[in-house]
Amino acid sequence: MNCxxxxxxxxxxAIVAQLCSNVxxxxxxxxxxxxxxxxxxxxxxxxxVVFLDIHMPGFTGIDFIKTLxxxxxxxxxxxxxxxxxxxxxxxxxxxxxxxxxxxxxxxxCIQKVRNSINKAQVSDQHREKSGLGEDLYINIDRRLIKLKxxxxxxxxxxxxxxxxxxxxxxxxxxTTLKKIKEKLPxxxxxxxxxxxxxxxxxxxxIEDNSVLIEKNVIPISRSNRPELMRRLNLL
Amino acid sequence: MKEEQPNMExxxxxxxxxxxxxxxxxxxxxxxxxxEQKEYLESLRMKDGGRAAQIVHKLKHKFNILGxxxxxxxxxxxxxxxxxxxFGLNPAFLEVLSRIEVYLKTI
Numbered sequence: 001m002n003c004x005x006x007x008x009x010x011x012x013x014a015i016v017a018q019l020c021s022n023v024x025x026x027x028x029x030x031x032x033x034x035x036x037x038x039x040x041x042x043x044x045x046x047x048x049v050v051f052l053d054i055h056m057p058g059f060t061g062i063d064f065i066k067t068l069x070x071x072x073x074x075x076x077x078x079x080x081x082x083x084x085x086x087x088x089x090x091x092x093x094x095x096x097x098x099x100x101x102x103x104x105x106x107x108x109c110i111q112k113v114r115n116s117i118n119k120a121q122v123s124d125q126h127r128e129k130s131g132l133g134e135d136l137y138i139n140i141d142r143r144l145i146k147l148k149x150x151x152x153x154x155x156x157x158x159x160x161x162x163x164x165x166x167x168x169x170x171x172x173x174x175t176t177l178k179k180i181k182e183k184l185p186x187x188x189x190x191x192x193x194x195x196x197x198x199x200x201x202x203x204x205x206i207e208d209n210s211v212l213i214e215k216n217v218i219p220i221s222r223s224n225r226p227e228l229m230r231r232l233n234l235l
Numbered sequence: 236m237k238e239e240q241p242n243m244e245x246x247x248x249x250x251x252x253x254x255x256x257x258x259x260x261x262x263x264x265x266x267x268x269x270x271e272q273k274e275y276l277e278s279l280r281m282k283d284g285g286r287a288a289q290i291v292h293k294l295k296h297k298f299n300i301l302g303x304x305x306x307x308x309x310x311x312x313x314x315x316x317x318x319x320x321x322f323g324l325n326p327a328f329l330e331v332l333s334r335i336e337v338y339l340k341t342i
Binding site: 008009010011012014015018019021022055057079099100102103 | 245248249250251253256259260263264266267289292293295296297299300
């Protein structure tokens with residue numbers, strides 16, 4: 001793993017660098033006293049982890065996170081505990097360290113970083129293996145429209161067509177449910193009825209033989225019900 | 236109550252057997268602290284609460300590093316007060332800075 005350290009205090013950078021030096025497979029490739037310099041660097045060279053001070057004059061750590069298009073794993077370092085809640089609003093935040101950082105707490109942080117990198121690798125491998133990206137192109141009136149899988153609520157068969165219902169729109173496409181099913185990631189989509197494939201992550205609730213997704217009540221067929229129940233994280 | 240004194244406990248814990256880190260860190264501290272102290276005094280002279288709050292924020296981390304936990308608590312309150320333009324905790328804060336200044340000359 002490699003990392004950079006961003007902090008306007010030289011003493012704080014030295015401490016994080018020292019903590020990193022005790023991790024055999026972690027290399028500090030650069031240190032920066034300002035977020036702007038770090039962004040320029042990251043545009044040229046991606047890294048696995050950024051140790052980032054939140055409270056810097058001018059361009060703060062939070063500004064830094066908002067600016068990055070593809071953020072690496074970020075570990076926030078700060079003297080203020082109260083930033084923690086705001087910090088976790090950002091997906092790229094792996095951990096939050098309050099200064100002065102103890103070696104024990106830093107070890108736990110490194111474990112979190114490892115887990116996060118492993119998860120990302122597994123997800124990438126899965127995507128590569130399945131040949132699927134994060135989106136799907138559909139042909140509407142000779143235009144190819146990109147739909148992100150996350151936007152799709154459910155898909156309904158309508159004779160020779162299918163209706164793809166998203167958060168914002170309803171798209172009618174000339175194809176079959178069977179064909180589109182092959183293009184969808186199986187961990188996210190599930191056929192629950194002869195005429196319906198749902199985005200599993202969008203379920204609000206399940207009652208008897210129907211699923212609620214937004215305001216849409218979708219029937220569950222008897223033969224598909226066991227698979228749906230198997231997938232649920234039931235308490 | 237006995238006044239808390241700066242100490243090297245945290246730095247010793249980080250250094251382990253790495254004497255070169257301790258040496259390097261002390262050099263950084265001796266270089267960075269007087270600059271921040273000077274900047275604080277300058278913000279005081281200018282009566283610039285926002286700027287003073289920023290530098291107090293930096294200094295409070297050093298209080299923690301040097302084991303000055305009461306000093307850290309004071310700095311937290313002072314930073315908040317400075318953001319409202321209140322310099323009332325300045326004398327107590329200056330006293331902590333002075334303790335660090337003396338300590339850094341002895342090590």
